[in-house]
Amino acid sequence: MQRSCDLNVEKGIAESFSPETSLALWQKMCEVRYFEQGAVDAIKAGEINYQVYLSSGQEAAAASFSLCINKYQVFAQHRAHDIFLTFGAPPEMLRDELRGLPSGCSRGRAGSNCLQYHENGMHMYGHHGLIAENVPLGVGAALGNNKQTLCIFGDGSAEEDYVSPSLGFAATHKLPVLFVCMDNNYSILTKTEVRRSWNMNEVAKSYGLPAVDIADDPWTVLKHTRELSTQLPAFINIRVCRGYWHAGVGIDGTLEWDRFNMVKHELNELGLADKAAKIETSVCKKMEQIWAKEILLKPLEKQLEDI
Numbered sequence: 001m002q003r004s005c006d007l008n009v010e011k012g013i014a015e016s017f018s019p020e021t022s023l024a025l026w027q028k029m030c031e032v033r034y035f036e037q038g039a040v041d042a043i044k045a046g047e048i049n050y051q052v053y054l055s056s057g058q059e060a061a062a063a064s065f066s067l068c069i070n071k072y073q074v075f076a077q078h079r080a081h082d083i084f085l086t087f088g089a090p091p092e093m094l095r096d097e098l099r100g101l102p103s104g105c106s107r108g109r110a111g112s113n114c115l116q117y118h119e120n121g122m123h124m125y126g127h128h129g130l131i132a133e134n135v136p137l138g139v140g141a142a143l144g145n146n147k148q149t150l151c152i153f154g155d156g157s158a159e160e161d162y163v164s165p166s167l168g169f170a171a172t173h174k175l176p177v178l179f180v181c182m183d184n185n186y187s188i189l190t191k192t193e194v195r196r197s198w199n200m201n202e203v204a205k206s207y208g209l210p211a212v213d214i215a216d217d218p219w220t221v222l223k224h225t226r227e228l229s230t231q232l233p234a235f236i237n238i239r240v241c242r243g244y245w246h247a248g249v250g251i252d253g254t255l256e257w258d259r260f261n262m263v264k265h266e267l268n269e270l271g272l273a274d275k276a277a278k279i280e281t282s283v284c285k286k287m288e289q290i291w292a293k294e295i296l297l298k299p300l301e302k303q304l305e306d307i
């Protein structure tokens with residue numbers, strides 16, 4: 001199926017959700033976008049010297065998951081700031097992880113691509129370096145504890161040879177796993193059409209999993225996630241556009257589509273422009289405080305004393 005911003009998006013779907021839900025989705029999207037804006041500025045100013053994997057551009061899907069499957073145990077991949085923030089982990093812990101401080105979510109020893117958080121009912125297991133390793137690990141955990149499990153991986157990771165058998169194993173043993181492929185069409189710099197001729201949705205269906213292939217419209221993601229979460233194991237392929245390079249703060253060029261602004265436009269159409277603007281301003285302010293210069297420039301010894 002062709003990539004497009006409206007792939008399997010029903011016209012007018014946003015209207016079928018309450019204003020509260022639409023604004024909650026927007027709030028979560030803003031949290032990721034403005035947190036990462038602060039990170040980008042800090043990187044450009046030389047205040048972060050570790051590698052970062054940014055979620056901006058792709059944040060709508062995580063916002064949707066956070067409203068309906070936020071109690072799942074999560075096995076995330078390397079690009080997971082969006083899940084960490086939208087599921088409710090403290091942004092300060094992510095900021096400090098990116099800065100290599102002991103107050104980071106992995107005590108500053110893992111960095112952007114290995115986020116962990118196990119408090120306040122949230123269970124997020126981080127990545128260890130091998131892409132898609134989180135898929136068999138998540139399936140194994142679901143086999144062991146029978147908890148609802150979210151395994152997220154990219155379209156490049158989907159090609160690792162342990163992914164398909166994991167889907168098959170989950171199907172055979174009827175494990176409560178939601179598999180999500182965040183399909184941004186790139187494995188580092190190589191587009192999907194160059195890498196493979198097959199489609200992950202067809203692979204999932206061949207194992208008997210209910211599966212959908214959709215664009216990252218957050219209302220569409222929310223609708224399908226709610227439906228499929230009652231039919232686990234299941235698979236969702238979500239077409240997204242990354243806002244930055246694979247790693248770091250460079251950009252590939254013009255975005256195929258700009259979901260953040262599309263959602264803002266949709267909120268205007270729903271008559272929610274004022275409320276959405278208020279949310280955006282307040283999240284932006286909060287994130288500016290989190291990334292304030294006086295915090296970043298405080299001498300390291302003082303920062304460690306404060307922890």
Ligand SMILES: Cc1ncc(C[n+]2csc(CCOP(=O)(O)OP(=O)(O)O)c2C)c(N)n1
Nearest residue numbers: 079129130131154155156157184186187188
């Ligand atoms: C097993 C393994 N093979 C290769 C790599 C190198 N590698 C790191 S990220 C990446 C691309 C991942 O692409 P995708 O899964 O689509 O996620 P995205 O970065 O696009 O979000 C590759 C090939 C690795 N870390 N592990």
